[in-house]
Amino acid sequence: MKAVVIRSFGSVEDLVVEDIADPVPAAGEVVIDVQATAANFVDLLVISGKYQFLPERPFVPGKLPTGVVSALGDGVDNLKVGDRVLTLAEHGGYAQKALVAASQCFRLPDGLPFVDAAGMALAYDTAWFALHERGRAVAGETVLVLGASGGVGLAAIQLAKAYGMHVIAGISDPGKADLVKEAGAHDCIDLSVPDLRNGLREQVYALTDGKGADVVLDPLGDKYFDAAIRAVAWCGRLVVIGFAAGKIPSVKVNYLLVKNIEVSGLQVSDYRKRTPGKMAHCMEEIFRLHSEGKLGSLPVTTYPLRKVKEALAALRDRTGKGRQVLLPNAPE
Ligand SMILES: NC(=O)c1ccc[n+]([C@@H]2O[C@H](COP(=O)([O-])OP(=O)(O)OC[C@H]3O[C@@H](n4cnc5c(N)ncnc54)[C@H](OP(=O)(O)O)[C@@H]3O)[C@@H](O)[C@H]2O)c1
Structure with missing residues (x-):
């Protein structure tokens, strides 16, 4: 072969x-x-x-x-x-x-x-575990997806929407707004703004009446993580998925204390190895949502x-x- x-x-x-x-x-x-x-x-x-x-x-x-x-x-x-x-x-x-x-x-x-x-x-199962297992996102909550134009990002948009969450897509190339909107994002923010540290939070606050995102899914790391943690809502959860943007960021734990927020990590291959039953449930859910027409093709x-x-x-x-x-x- x-x-x-x-x-x-x-x-x-x-x-x-x-x-x-x-x-x-x-x-x-x-x-x-x-x-x-x-x-x-x-x-x-x-x-x-x-x-x-x-x-x-x-x-x-x-x-x-x-x-x-x-x-x-x-x-x-x-x-x-x-x-x-x-x-x-x-x-x-x-x-x-x-x-x-x-x-x-x-x-x-x-x-x-x-x-x-x-x-x-790999994209949908990662997004599914990030949303449900690590982020504990539920219908009605706002989910900010960074790296939204990538495989994991697009999958997260589709799944979060299918589960009744409000989805904000973070993209670095404004030319990809149509891509994330077609995947189901309700709103879009621009991660290429010059002052990302303040600019990310300002955009998220403008879309959430100053509340912030209940759940942030972060496949990017680097300066995107540093900015996004400031846009997490009270009692919100940020899930670290990857470092596609390069640098592995550090968590300033005062942020966790001040807003009662959590940062957790996801390694989806661990779920494959350690909890095959959970992985089987995840795949059943993905196939179910697809057969119900709730997940479009990427x-x-x-x-x-x-x-x-x-x-x-x-x-x-x-x-x-x-x-x-x-x-x-x-x-x-
Ligand atoms: N933790 C886990 O279990 C797990 C599982 C799967 C994937 N991952 C990780 O998740 C990350 C994304 O994977 P993927 O499969 O979605 O990759 P992908 O399809 O290549 O998408 C990458 C995303 O990151 C963005 N991006 C790449 N480089 C960037 C930069 N320098 N600055 C800003 N944005 C940048 C891309 O934006 P453009 O569209 O504008 O290029 C795109 O949205 C990777 O780090 C991967 O290793 C982790």
């Missing part, structure tokens, strides 16, 4: 597609013929060796691939050959075939195409496997719109 293989850590430009042996499932595993795998921001960290969890090399990157079950290991009784699945595999999606634990496969609803499911994977650009560099460069260089998705078995 064809696969992107990481033998040494490096840049997007170093990626190569190789011919390697097809995987063989051990007991409890299945092989899927990969139909679609999203390129995620975290892949940039993994291929460069900068992520907190790295597999032994050589390995095939690509998280949460979707595909068709094509071989079963001994003892697998929850799946059959031909099933369409979304998987929770940590790696292996940038290949024509991937090996996955059968317990980490979720059958896709009939009406959910592989490309859309791959676009949802804009997606698709690439054959040989264009893996282009897909990841679009993420890194912030030139792509919505999700970048690889189709490893697409006819060339």
Whole structure:
């Protein structure tokens, strides 16, 4: 099969597609013929060796691939050959075939195409856990989503709206206002204002009668975190999701005391490993909301496997719109 293989850590430009042996499932595993795998921001960290969890090399990157079950290991009784699945595999999606634990496969609803499911994977589950588990957001509350134009951000907008929350989208490129509005944001704030420290809070206060955001979801860190913590409402919650903007910020704990607010962190892969029941519930919820028409499809650009560099460069260089998705078995 064809696969992107990481033998040494490096840049997007170093990626190569190789011919390697097809995987063989051990007991409890299945092989899927990969139909679609999203390129995620975290892949940039993994291929460069900068992520907190790295597999032994050589390995095939690509998280949460979707595909068709094509071989079963001994003892697998929850799946059959031909099933369409979304998987929770940590790696292996940038290949024509991937090996996955059968317990980490979720059958896709009939009406959910592989490309859309791959676009949802990692983005929607991260957003779901950030909103519900860490942010404890409930209907009627105001949720400020930073990095709203990214995969996690767009997913958070859609989910928060579907659950009856008021959504404010924070974007750094005013040209992406339509994108976040189409995803369902009620309001938009500009994160590129010159005085962000005051400007972010002023914009949020103007939209919330001076109250602030009940929940802030922050995939950016850096100066965005520093500004956003000042816009959290009394008894509000800020969830740290990532540091796409670069610097890891520090928390000034006097802010927590003065307004009775909380800052918490999310590492979604921990929920995959430690609480599979919660993760299964999350996926059921996402599929349910999708089948009820409450989650629209995100804009997606698709690439054959040989264009893996282009897909990841679009993420890194912030030139792509919505999700970048690889189709490893697409006819060339
Ligand atoms: N904690 C977890 O379990 C978990 C799970 C998934 C992802 N994450 C993290 O969440 C973050 C976002 O992931 P994603 O998949 O949504 O990535 P993505 O699709 O590439 O989106 C990145 C978002 O960040 C914005 N951005 C990037 N660089 C920026 C900068 N220098 N200044 C301001 N905004 C910037 C982008 O804005 P533009 O659209 O304007 O470029 C976009 O809105 C990453 O740090 C990722 O590692 C964490």
